[in-house]
Amino acid sequence: MADFKTEIYNFAQKTTARIGTKLLEDYGQLKPDFKADGSLVTQADKWADQEIQNAIYDYFPSHDVLTEEGSHVFSGAEWCWVIDPIDGTTNFTRGIPIWGISLGLVYQGMPIFGYVHFPNLNQSFHGYWYGDSESKESNGAFLNNIPIQTSKDNPSNNHxxxxxxxxxxxxxxxxxxxxxxxxxxxxxxxxxxxxxxxxxxxxxxxxxxxxxxxxxxxxxxxxxxxxxxxxxxxxxxxxxxxxxxxxxxxxxxxxxxxxxxxxxxxxxxx
CATH class of the missing domain: 3.40.190.80 (D-Maltodextrin-Binding Protein; domain 2)
Incomplete structure (x- = not known):
């Protein structure tokens, strides 16, 4: 398990870093089109989507892919990557720096690993979740490889x-x-x-x-x-x-x- 965790982390880190570097060149520069649901899409979304798909199929040929800009049908594959090539396309097109590349790895239909990279912010989140089971010691959440956890505070006007x-x-x-x-x-x-x-x-x-x-x-x-x-x-x-x-x-x-x-x-x- 440890070797597989390292393998999927390294793949996600290297792939999103490469894609993010190219997207920074297009950030705030592209004219968007409208999708059927009224949301925005750019050529950068489509390029990033295809690049991530190609990387997955090259590195994990037995894994399937479900993507925002590509196939929306789940094949039932044991392992499947779920991709959002640019989450926050409106921000991306308008020059607002909060947007990211999101990858989720699904095993038997459930997400067990996630990696989300925000190029403008130099922030990369990743985590492993195997549920409340005997494998729970393998769970973990990180920002730039530093462990993170939610707040234990009660609500107030300062939250x-x-x-x-x-x-x-x-x-x-x-x-x-x-x-x-x-x-x-x-x-x-x-x-x-x-x-x-x-x-x-x-x-x-x-x-x-x-x-x-x-x-x-x-x-x-x-x-x-x-x-x-x-x-x-x-x-x-x-x-x-x-x-x-x-x-x-x-x-x-x-x-x-x-x-x-x-x-x-x-x-x-x-």
């Missing part, structure tokens, strides 16, 4: 709760923290993993928004709360995930679920 642009109706409620809107699903939730925020909510994340951070956040002590009955993981063979969103709340510890869930659960009923 943060992250929103996405589609969840601003939460502001009509009494949120017990200051609000932040970063524009990047992975960074919203990873800021909970580092202890910078106590929670965050995203209304329309797809599986490629969640796969890379799923192991990291949980290994750091955070909790995912899916606001709809249909759970993102485990992935199901033959399912097309292209049009499926999973409204999701993340909190820093289980005790805060009763504090934040009532504020955001209406997002799962839209």
């Amino acid at each position: 943060f709760f992250n929103l996405c642009s589609r969840s601003t109706d939460v502001l009509k409620k009494s949120v017990p923290c200051k609000i932040r809107m970063l524009g990047v699903t992975t960074y919203d939730f990873l800021s909970v993993a580092t202890g910078a925020a106590l929670g965050g909510v995203e209304t329309t994340p797809k599986v490629w928004d969640l796969a890379g951070i799923w192991p990291i956040v949980q290994a750091a002590g955070g909790v995912f709360v899916t606001l709809v009955e249909d759970l993102p993981f485990p992935l199901r063979e033959g399912e097309d995930y292209g049009d499926r969103s999973y409204p999701t709340l993340v909190v820093s510890r289980p005790e805060l679920i009763p504090t934040f869930k009532p504020l955001v659960e209406f997002l799962g009923k839209r």
Whole structure:
């Protein structure tokens, strides 16, 4: 297991560093197009997506790939990488430095390893999550190879709760923290993993928004709360995930679920 952990870490680190260096050349320079769902896409997204796919197939020929810009159907492969080549394309095109490259490695439908690289910020997150099992000592979450963990604090006006642009109706409620809107699903939730925020909510994340951070956040002590009955993981063979969103709340510890869930659960009923 140790050798495999090192192997997948080294692959993710080298691949995202290489891709990130090229993306920095295009950062803030490209005119985006609109996808069918109204979100933005650039030639850089498509290039990065294909480059990552090629790298995976070259290095792990038995692994499959599920990507935002490519195939959305899960083949049922035992090992599958779930890719978001640029999480935060709007930030990327507008010259806002918070955007990243997200890779999640799924085993039998469940994410067990995640790596998210933010080139502008010089921040790389990674983590391993094998659940609450006898292998739990193998779990771990890291920022630039330094262990991270969620905050144990109680909510106050000096703490943060992250929103996405589609969840601003939460502001009509009494949120017990200051609000932040970063524009990047992975960074919203990873800021909970580092202890910078106590929670965050995203209304329309797809599986490629969640796969890379799923192991990291949980290994750091955070909790995912899916606001709809249909759970993102485990992935199901033959399912097309292209049009499926999973409204999701993340909190820093289980005790805060009763504090934040009532504020955001209406997002799962839209």
